C-alpha cells in the first residue's frame with residue numbers, strides 16, 4: 001500500500017513514533033527516523049534492519065527545537081531517500097517546569113517541520129498524494145488542568161493544522177495536513193505528568209491526573225498507530241482532527257461558528 005513512499009517520523013526512537021515507524025514499514029514504506037536520543041534511535045535502527053532489511057530505515061539525530069539541526073537533517077534525508085511523501089511531526093515532551101522548552105518542541109517544532117515538509121512536497125513532488133500528520137492530543141481539544149502549557153501547545157497544533165491545511169488547499173499545494181489527537185497512551189511521556197521535576201507548581205494535581213488517566217483508560221501505541229495509518233490513507237480529509245480513545249477513533253466535527261452568550265454593556 002505504501003510501497004515506494006518515503007516517510008519521516010520525528011520522535012521515533014520510542015513510544016508512539018516507534019509504533020508509527022513499525023506500521024509504516026509493515027505497509028511497505030521506507031522510514032527516516034528522527035530523534036534527539038541517538039542511543040535509542042540507533043539501537044532501534046539495528047533492530048529494524050534485522051526485521052525489515054537494511055534499505056528500509058535510517059536514523060537521523062536532530063533536535064526539532066533547533067532550526068539549524070532540523071533544516072540540516074531534512075536535507076540529509078532528501079539526499080539519502082530522494083523525496084518525502086509522508087511527514088509526521090510527533091516529537092513532544094510534557095514539562096510544565098521548563099515550559100518554554102515544551103513550547104519550543106511541541107509547537108515551534110511542529111511549525112518548523114510542517115514548513116520544511118510543505119516546501120519540499122509542493123515544489124519537488126507537486127504535492128500529489130503527500131500528507132503531513134501532526135501529533136496533537138485530546139489536550140488539544142479540551143483543557144488538561146494538570147498541564148496548562150502542554151494543553152496550550154496541543155491547542156496550538158490543532159489550530160495551526162486547521163489553518164495551514166486550508167492554506168495548502170487554497171494555494172493548490174496538493175498536500176493534506178491533519179492532526180491526531182490521542183487520549184492517554186502507555187508511553188514514558190505519561191510519567192512526566194506525575195513527576196515533580198516536570199509538573200512543577202502543578203504537582204499538587206497529581207491525583208487529578210491519575211483519576212483522568214483511570215477515567216480515560218490507557219490506550220496502547222498499536223491502537224494509535226492504526227488510527228495514524230487511517231489518517232494517511234484517508235484522502236477525503238484535510239484539516240481534520242482524529243481523536244483516539246480506548247473505545248475507538250472518531251473525527252472531530254468542528255462548529256462552523258462558535259456558540260456565544262450575549263452580554264449587555
Ligand SMILES: NC(=O)C1=CN([C@@H]2O[C@H](COP(=O)(O)OP(=O)(O)OC[C@H]3O[C@@H](n4cnc5c(N)ncnc54)[C@H](O)[C@@H]3O)[C@@H](O)[C@H]2O)C=CC1
Pocket residue numbers: 010011012013014015016017034035036037062063064065090091092093105135136137138181182183184185186187188189190
Ligand atoms: N503518551 C500519551 O499519552 C500521548 C502522547 N501524545 C503525543 O505524542 C507524541 C509522542 O509522545 P510519546 O510517544 O508518548 O512520548 P515518548 O516520551 O515515549 O517519546 C517521545 C520521543 O520524542 C523524542 N523527542 C523529545 N524531544 C525531542 C526533540 N526536541 N527533538 C527530537 N526528538 C525529541 C524523545 O527522545 C522520544 O523518543 C508527543 O507529541 C505527545 O505529546 C499525545 C497524546 C497522548
Ligand SMILES: CCCCCC(=O)/C=C/[C@H]1[C@H](O)CC(=O)[C@@H]1CCCCCCC(=O)O
Pocket residue numbers: 136137138139141142143144145182183184185189212
Ligand atoms: C470541544 C470539546 C472537546 C472535548 C475533548 C475532550 O474530551 C477533552 C477532555 C479534557 C477534559 O477537559 C478534561 C481533561 O483533562 C481532558 C483532556 C485529557 C488530556 C489527555 C492528554 C493525553 C496526553 O497528551 O498525554
